[in-house]
Structure formats: C-alpha cells, structure tokens
Amino acid sequence: MAQTRQSRPSTKAPPSARRGSSSSSRASQAKRRPPALLRGVAAVGRGTANAVGSGVRGIGHGARDVPPAVRRDGMAITLLIMAILIAAREWFQLPSWAGTAIHFVGAGLFGILAYGLPIVLLVIAVRLMRAPQEENTNHRITLGALMLAITVDGIIHIGHGRPSPSDGLEGIQDAGGILGFGIGTPLAALVTAPLAIVVLVLLALLSILIIAGISMREAAAWIAEVSHKVRHDDAREDDDALDLPEHRTLERPGDPKVKEPKEPKHKRRGRAKRLIERALHGDPPPEDALDSYEADEAFAQAATVDHSEFDAIIDPEASRRAVTEQISPYEVAEDVPPWDPAPAPAAAPAPDDAATQLIEVPGAEGEDPHLPPATHIVPAGEQGELENSNPYVLPALDILAKGAPHKERSAANDRVVASLRDVLEQFGVDAEVTGFTRGPTVTRYEVELGAGVKVEKITQLSKNIAYAVASADVRILSPIPGKSAIGIEIPNVDRETVALGDVLRSPVAARNDHPMAIGIGKDVEGGYVMANLAKMPHLLVAGATGAGKSSFVNSMITSILMRATPNEVRMVLVDPKRVELTIYEGIPHLITPIITDPKKAAQALEWVVKEMDMRYDDLALFGFKHIDDFNKAVRAGKVKPLPGSERKIKTYPYLLVIVDELADLMMVAPRDVDESIQRITQLARAAGIHLVLATQRPSVDIITGTIKANVPSRLAFATSSLADSRVVLDMPGAEKLIGQGDALFLPMGESKPMRAQGSWVSESEIHAAVEHAKRQADPDYRDDVVVAQQSAVIDADIGDDLEDLLAAAELVITTQLGSTSMLQRKLKMGFAKAGRLMDLLETREIVGPSQGSKARDVLVTPDELASTLAVLRGDSGATVGTTTAHREPEDGEWVES
Numbered sequence: 001m002a003q004t005r006q007s008r009p010s011t012k013a014p015p016s017a018r019r020g021s022s023s024s025s026r027a028s029q030a031k032r033r034p035p036a037l038l039r040g041v042a043a044v045g046r047g048t049a050n051a052v053g054s055g056v057r058g059i060g061h062g063a064r065d066v067p068p069a070v071r072r073d074g075m076a077i078t079l080l081i082m083a084i085l086i087a088a089r090e091w092f093q094l095p096s097w098a099g100t101a102i103h104f105v106g107a108g109l110f111g112i113l114a115y116g117l118p119i120v121l122l123v124i125a126v127r128l129m130r131a132p133q134e135e136n137t138n139h140r141i142t143l144g145a146l147m148l149a150i151t152v153d154g155i156i157h158i159g160h161g162r163p164s165p166s167d168g169l170e171g172i173q174d175a176g177g178i179l180g181f182g183i184g185t186p187l188a189a190l191v192t193a194p195l196a197i198v199v200l201v202l203l204a205l206l207s208i209l210i211i212a213g214i215s216m217r218e219a220a221a222w223i224a225e226v227s228h229k230v231r232h233d234d235a236r237e238d239d240d241a242l243d244l245p246e247h248r249t250l251e252r253p254g255d256p257k258v259k260e261p262k263e264p265k266h267k268r269r270g271r272a273k274r275l276i277e278r279a280l281h282g283d284p285p286p287e288d289a290l291d292s293y294e295a296d297e298a299f300a301q302a303a304t305v306d307h308s309e310f311d312a313i314i315d316p317e318a319s320r321r322a323v324t325e326q327i328s329p330y331e332v333a334e335d336v337p338p339w340d341p342a343p344a345p346a347a348a349p350a351p352d353d354a355a356t357q358l359i360e361v362p363g364a365e366g367e368d369p370h371l372p373p374a375t376h377i378v379p380a381g382e383q384g385e386l387e388n389s390n391p392y393v394l395p396a397l398d399i400l401a402k403g404a405p406h407k408e409r410s411a412a413n414d415r416v417v418a419s420l421r422d423v424l425e426q427f428g429v430d431a432e433v434t435g436f437t438r439g440p441t442v443t444r445y446e447v448e449l450g451a452g453v454k455v456e457k458i459t460q461l462s463k464n465i466a467y468a469v470a471s472a473d474v475r476i477l478s479p480i481p482g483k484s485a486i487g488i489e490i491p492n493v494d495r496e497t498v499a500l501g502d503v504l505r506s507p508v509a510a511r512n513d514h515p516m517a518i519g520i521g522k523d524v525e526g527g528y529v530m531a532n533l534a535k536m537p538h539l540l541v542a543g544a545t546g547a548g549k550s551s552f553v554n555s556m557i558t559s560i561l562m563r564a565t566p567n568e569v570r571m572v573l574v575d576p577k578r579v580e581l582t583i584y585e586g587i588p589h590l591i592t593p594i595i596t597d598p599k600k601a602a603q604a605l606e607w608v609v610k611e612m613d614m615r616y617d618d619l620a621l622f623g624f625k626h627i628d629d630f631n632k633a634v635r636a637g638k639v640k641p642l643p644g645s646e647r648k649i650k651t652y653p654y655l656l657v658i659v660d661e662l663a664d665l666m667m668v669a670p671r672d673v674d675e676s677i678q679r680i681t682q683l684a685r686a687a688g689i690h691l692v693l694a695t696q697r698p699s700v701d702i703i704t705g706t707i708k709a710n711v712p713s714r715l716a717f718a719t720s721s722l723a724d725s726r727v728v729l730d731m732p733g734a735e736k737l738i739g740q741g742d743a744l745f746l747p748m749g750e751s752k753p754m755r756a757q758g759s760w761v762s763e764s765e766i767h768a769a770v771e772h773a774k775r776q777a778d779p780d781y782r783d784d785v786v787v788a789q790q791s792a793v794i795d796a797d798i799g800d801d802l803e804d805l806l807a808a809a810e811l812v813i814t815t816q817l818g819s820t821s822m823l824q825r826k827l828k829m830g831f832a833k834a835g836r837l838m839d840l841l842e843t844r845e846i847v848g849p850s851q852g853s854k855a856r857d858v859l860v861t862p863d864e865l866a867s868t869l870a871v872l873r874g875d876s877g878a879t880v881g882t883t884t885a886h887r888e889p890e891d892g893e894w895v896e897s
C-alpha cells in the first residue's frame with residue numbers, strides 16, 4: 001500500500017464521575033499516620049532528594065548544550081574504555097579490584113560470553129564514530145546485538161546443564177550468566193530443554209536479521225545469489241565455448257514475458273553467437289530462429305545499437321567480465337551521459353570526513369546564523385554520481401516547527417457526545433455512543449446499534465444530528481472500516497493544525513527512508529500519514545479555491561527538500577499562477593527554472609515524454625526493468641561501460657513533475673497535454689518519473705477520461721459540488737469536507753478514501769529548507785527543456801489558429817486525405833476557415849496544391865506526424881517530415897536526428 005499510518009486506540013466515552021473518598025476513610029488515614037519523628041526524617045530525606053535532583057537536573061541542562069556530535073563521540077569513547085577494561089580483565093587477568101568488579105558485572109551478566117564482550121563493544125564504538133548520523137541504524141544494531149547476546153546466553157545456559165543460584169555465582173558465571181539464567185531456565189521449564197534451544201536459535205537468527213537490517217526473504221535471496229555466483233564461476237572455468245551472459249529480458253513492462261528456452265546452455269550460446277553475427281552483417285535471422293529469444297534479442301540489439309559495440313560482445317573476454325559482474329553486456333560504448341544529475345559544487349569547501357561536516361557545515365562563515373544545524377549527511381559512497389563531489393547534507397528536521405500537542409479529548413467532544421445521545425434518545429433509536437477518536441480537524445464518534453436496529457435509522461438522522469451539534473458538515477460512515485460500528489464525523493470546534501515537522505519527525509516517517517515519501521498529514525484517529533509518491537505512481541490533487549491544495553503542494557515539495565538530495569529526486573515545477581511556487585526558484589532539485597507559461601509547460605511535458613523514452617532505451621540497453629534496479633546496480637559498481645567507452649554511468653534520479661494548475665494547461669493545448677500525460681502516466685513508473693497534477697477546477701473538461709484512467713491516486717480537498725467530488729474520487733464525500741487542508745486521500749488500489757488533515761508548513765519554514773538546499777548546491781538546469789521552450793516561435797501567418805491548424809494537420813496526415821470539406825465536417829468549422837487552414841498546410845508542404853474538386857495530395861506520411869506538428873508549433877531544429885524516432889548520441893548529449 002502506498003501510504004502508511006500510525007493510529008491510536010479510541011478514547012472511551014466519558015465515564016460517570018468517580019466519587020471522592022469518604023470522611024471515614026480520611027479518619028482512618030489519619031490514624032495510620034507515622035509518628036512526628038519519622039515524618040521529620042522523611043521531610044529531611046525529601047529535602048535532600050530535591051537538592052540532589054535539582055543538582056543533577058542542572059548538570060543535565062548543561063549536558064544538553066554539548067553539541068550532539070560530541071555527545072555521540074563521548075558515547076563511543078565510553079564504550080571503548082569499557083571494551084579495554086573488560087579485555088584487560090577477561091583476556092589478560094588484570095589483577096586489581098577494578099578488574100574484579102568488572103568481571104563480577106560482565107561475567108555475572110553475560111557468563112562466558114563476557115570474553116567476547118570487548119569485541120562487540122569495540123565494533124559498536126567504531127560504528128558510532130564512523131556513522132554517527134545514522135542514529136536509527138545504530139540503535140537497531142545495538143538492539144540486535146543485545147538480543148543476540150541474551151539468546152546465545154540462554155543457549156549456553158541450557159547447554160551447561162542449567163546451573164541455578166544454589167550452584168553458586170561461579171556456576172552461573174561459567175555458563176550463560178544471569179541473562180542466560182533469566183531466559184534459559186523459565187523457557188526450558190516451559191517447553192523442555194531441546195525445544196527451548198530451537199526457540200533460542202530462531203530468536204538468535206532474528207537478532208542477526210535485525211543487526212543486518214534485512215528480511216528473511218532478502219537474506220535468502222542474498223544467499224541464493226552468492227551460491228549461484230560461486231557455482232557459476234566454477235562452471236565457467238571448464239567451459240571453452242563462448243561465454244555469453246545469462247539471458248536477461250529486455251522487454252518493457254507490459255510486454256509479454258520471454259520464455260526461458262529449454263535447450264542446453266552450450267547449444268544456446270552457440271546459436272546466439274551465430275545469430276548475433278548474422279545480425280551484425282545485416283542478414284535476416286534463419287526461419288527456425290524467428291521465434292527464439294536469441295533472435296529477438298540479437299536483432300533488437302543490432303537494430304538499436306551501433307554495430308561496433310558488438311565487437312565487445314563477441315569478444316569472449318568482454319563477455320566473461322560482464323558475466324562476472326552479473327550485468328547485461330549490452331552497454332553503450334559511447335561517452336553518452338543521458339543525464340547529468342551531479343549538482344554543481346557546493347558553496348562550502350569539502351570537509352574531510354562526515355564528522356567534521358557535522359560541525360562545519362552549519363557553522364561555516366557567511367552562512368545564515370539563524371539556520372539550525374544540519375545532521376543528516378548523505379555519504380558520498382552511496383551515490384555514484386557524487387563520488388568526486390561534496391556530499392549533499394540534508395537539513396536537520398528541527399528547522400521545521402513543532403505543532404501544538406495533539407488533544408485526545410476536549411470539553412467540546414464531551415458536549416457533542418451528550419448532544420448525540422440526546423438525539424438518539426429523542427428519536428427513540430436503540431443505539432449507544434461507545435467512544436470517539438479525535439483527529440486534528442474532525443472527531444469520529446462511534447455508534448453501536450442495538451439488536452435489530454437498522455443502519456438507516458442513523459443515516460436518516462444526519463440532518464437532525466447536524467442541527468443538534470450546530471455543524472453543517474456531518475459525514476456518516478456506515479460502517480467504520482473494520483468495525484461493527486457507525487462513524488459520525490463531526491468537525492472539531494477547536495481544530496488543530498498539523499505541522500509538517502511533526503509528521504516528518506514521527507516514527508512512521510523515520511521508518512520510511514524512501515526519498516519520494518512525503519508527509520501527507522494526520523488521519524481521523526490522529527495517526528500520522530506518510531505516502532510514497534513513487535508508489536502512487538501518479539497523483540491527482542483537486543479542490544475548490546482555498547481548500548488547501550497549494551498548501552499541500554508546498555508541504556509535498558518541502559518534504560522532498562527535507563528528505564531527498566538532488567541526486568535522488570529532481571523536479572519540474574509548473575506554476576501557471578506565477579505566485580505559488582516562486583519561493584522554490586533556484587533549488588538544486590530543479591531540472592529547469594520554474595515554468596509559468598502554460599504553452600511552455602505543455603512543451604515541457606513533451607520533453608518529459610522524451611526523457612522517459614530515453615530512460616527506457618537506456619534501461620533496455622543495460623537489461624534492467626526498473627530504474628531502482630538500475631540504480632542499485634550502479635551503486636554496487638556492477639554496471640560498467642564497455643572497454644573503450646568513457647561513459648561515466650550514473651544513477652537516474654526520480655523525476656517529479658508537479659503541475660500546480662492543470663486547468664491553465666488544458667486551456668492552451670488540451671490535446672497535446674492530454675496526450676503527453678497519457679504517455680507519461682502509462683509508462684513512466686519504471687523510468688522513475690511521477691506526475692502530480694493539481695487543479696481547482698475538477699470538471700470533466702480538465703480532468704479528462706484519459707487523465708482519470710491513468711492517474712490512479714487521488715487527493716481531494718473540499719470541492720464546491722457533489723459533481724466535482726465524483727469527478728475526482730468517483731464518489732461523493734469531498735463536497736462535505738470543511739476546507740483548510742481537510743482532505744480525502746484515495747491511494748492507488750484502495751476502494752475507500754481515508755480522511756486526513758493535510759500537513760501545514762509556514763513560509764518561513766519553506767524559506768529555511770530552500771535556503772539550506774541552495775547552500776548545498778547550485779541548480780544544474782537541463783538546457784534542452786529551456787531551449788525547447790525559448791525556441792518555440794509560431795509563424796505570424798498562423799496567428800491564433802495554431803490549435804486548429806495542428807488539428808487539421810493531424811487529421812490530414814493520419815487519414816492521408818487532403819480534403820477541405822473533411823476538415824469542415826470533422827473539425828466543425830466553416831468553409832472559409834477550413835480553406836485557410838488548407839492553404840497554410842500547403843505553404844508548409846504538408847499537402848500539395850489544389851486539384852479542383854479532387855482532394856489534395858498529402859506529402860507527409862503518418863510516421864512523420866510528430867515532427868511535422870513540432871514544426872508547426874515552432875520548435876527549433878525540427879523539419880517537416882523528419883522522423884524523431886531514431887536518436888543518436890552526439891557530444892555527450894542525446895539529440896534528434
């Protein structure tokens with residue numbers, strides 16, 4: 001599921017007040033009072049405790065001023081000292097009282113495992129020093145190590161015959177220590193000793209998985225991969241035949257799966273070699289090979305890749321290397337960086353190591369002293385493209401403000417419960433308000449029906465309920481998903497704002513480290529909601545003016561700025577309103593300056609389509625199906641250019657395209673926008689390209705059938721009518737929302753929307769995040785998006801008729817019929833206009849001259865439609881009739897040919 005949430009149990013309805021204690025019990029208490037002397041001693045004790053407490057608190061306050069990095073170093077050094085002391089006693093028998101005390105504690109707790117304790121402590125100390133910023137991972141490793149120690153102690157304890165305290169402390173120390181005794185003895189008594197060992201071994205296995213941070217499935221896959229590699233290497237040693245790599249499918253998602261052939265491997269290799277050679281010489285494949293996967297692959301590659309590349313494929317040595325690296329050998333040989341996601345050098349000089357950056361980055365001279373320190377460092381090694389540049393430092397989450405603490409119940413809720421009970425009683429409905437869950441904006445009151453009472457009895461009362469609680473926005477859920485109860489959602493008169501900072505600091509956000517995960521807000525139960533844009537995979541955001549759409553877009557972009565580097569996520573921001581997104585101008589995550597002109601935006605979408613195609617081609621060349629797999633392989637150093645190629649293979653960032661007002665785009669170029677969106681949404685997922693389309697006009701002419709069919713996730717803010725709600729969500733509900741970020745979230749695959757209060761981020765917080773990002777790197781704009789925008793010059797004689805001319809050209813070219821009356825009929829226009837369009841087409845050599853009553857010749861084939869339309873639109877570089885399908889790399893850039 002795309003979204004995750006964290007929820008709390010519901011608060012019970014107000015119980016009847018408890019009576020205070022009676023006077024008789026007070027009298028008996030007085031009788032039990034201690035004598036005056038004892039009370040004096042107790043008072044002195046309390047005074048001393050207070051003094052000591054405030055002293056310790058004072059030291060604690062002082063310690064809080066120590067920078068977190070130093071505190072973490074202190075922890076590491078303390079562990080190191082403990083490791084040295086324990087090693088001195090356990091390994092070298094250090095004769096001192098300190099050594100005895102250490103042995104007493106260490107061996108007492110861990111038994112004979114205490115001998116290994118110095119190594120464990122040393123490993124944790126080194127980890128704390130080397131990766132101090134990965135707090136969660138460090139906590140996980142420590143927890144796993146402790147669990148492992150306890151379970152192994154338990155096994156040792158049982159293995160040593162379960163010594164008990166009656167055997168003396170030495171007996172326990174020589175077995176599994178107190179920890180081993182604590183877990184081993186009760187478990188063995190419960191399930192017998194052999195079964196206890198089985199349980200403990202499984203728990204030890206779980207501890208190892210926790211330390212490694214992988215699931216059982218991943219561990220199994222890893223073991224299988226390693227054993228496969230070992231076997232593969234062995235097999236290859238005595239294989240003299242040509243070493244072609246394992247077959248990897250190159251099909252696009254959606255293509256039928258290529259079946260693995262059943263032939264023996266050596267036969268397949270020989271056949272594949274012959275097929276590739278035929279392909280290189282331009283010969284067709286033999287009849288019997290036409291259905292085989294080798295034929296498809298060899299000829300597909302020969303058709304798309306320069307023949308010289310196959311020299312390397314046929315070269316057994318190159319293939320051998322490719323097999324060893326477990327990648328497809330079909331690599332582009334040119335130096336063609338299809339994308340250059342590396343940011344420009346950061347403003348601050350590169351610090352030597354992560355620990356220094358922690359201190360230096362925030363404190364560097366000339367930096368804004370108001371910006372809080374950054375803590376999350378993305379190490380260079382994790383991102384191929386950053387290898388030789390400065391690491392990008394993500395902002396510290398505390399630059400985002402804290403919200404007011406969440407109230408689980410307020411006096412207003414109690415009043416509503418009383419009103420609901422009154423309504424049920426007045427109308428004689430046998431039902432009980434059993435509890436409620438308070439969200440930030442609305443509270444959901446739970447009503448359970450008596451036996452034999454119809455659900456409709458409650459739904460029919462919705463107007464009376466609204467009247468009783470003095471709110472027009474009452475929404476009834478029947479039933480609450482997963483509960484045998486009816487939910488009545490009523491707005492809180494004392495609503496709370498959900499701070500984005502709180503959402504991103506929540507455990508649910510900490511558990512999800514995907515760079516495309518954003519803070520949506522809070523659900524009706526007060527649980528935080530995060531959603532992964534990469535899984536949506538495209539999102540439609542709609543709502544009436546003032547409902548909270550732009551605020552959501554802001555918190556979405558800020559989420560990305562807080563959690564993702566420009567190498568992980570790049571953005572195209574389209575802001576036809578010109579005011580909403582200007583604050584983000586200049587952030588390094590942008591791939592092109594913010595687009596405000598709707599016409600340019602339509603062209604930018606076309607560029608996105610090209611980018612998507614290019615990514616697909618690249619993925620296919622390397623034999624990957626998804627950019628995540630490709631990136632993983634690049635980071636692991638498994639994707640290498642062929643010998644002779646100087647191409648530096650880099651990871652592809654996710655590309656997030658955000659359109660803040662879709663209606664403005666649909667006004668200027670409805671067909672082009674619709675087509676581009678259709679293409680992007682159908683295919684872009686595997687290429688890591690995701691769309692977020694926002695509109696305040698959710699009508700059918702803006703959110704067309706194509707868009708609806710291809711944008712599966714929806715976020716609806718308050719709409720002005722039921723019809724609008726149906727357009728966005730395919731169901732009513734959004735018209736009942738109360739605005740200001742109150743939303744219904746319907747992620748892909750869900751049948752019922754979830755009500756959520758959108759997170760709120762203030763302008764000053766956005767400013768802090770933006771400034772931080774700008775300090776890290778300059779934007780590295782892609783010229784082709786901008787050039788394409790600037791070069792669009794529409795010829796003067798076309799004037800305002802561009803849209804009609806494009807439609808006419810498309811019609812004429814696809815039907816191959818140069819008929820003016822057809823244009824009149826199909827485009828519903830008068831003779832004069834159709835004639836003028838036909839003349840314009842003639843001047844552009846799309847149709848021939850008039851032939852009286854006969855249709856004109858069409859000079860352009862349907863294959864050339866795209867480039868012809870580009871010329872009419874004014875795109876530079878395109879010429880009528882030139883196909884755009886084949887592209888070749890030149891000087892490191894992909895260009896049209």
Ligand SMILES: Nc1ncnc2c1ncn2[C@@H]1O[C@H](COP(=O)(O)OP(=O)(O)OP(=O)(O)O)[C@@H](O)[C@H]1O
Nearest residue numbers: 544545546547548549550551696740741758759760
């Ligand atoms: N998540 C939220 N939490 C609290 N208040 C919000 C939230 N979202 C919006 N608001 C309030 O509602 C007002 C309008 O929101 P916003 O500008 O996002 O609406 P909009 O739908 O984008 O409107 P428009 O389409 O006119 O730009 C904001 O100024 C703010 O006061």
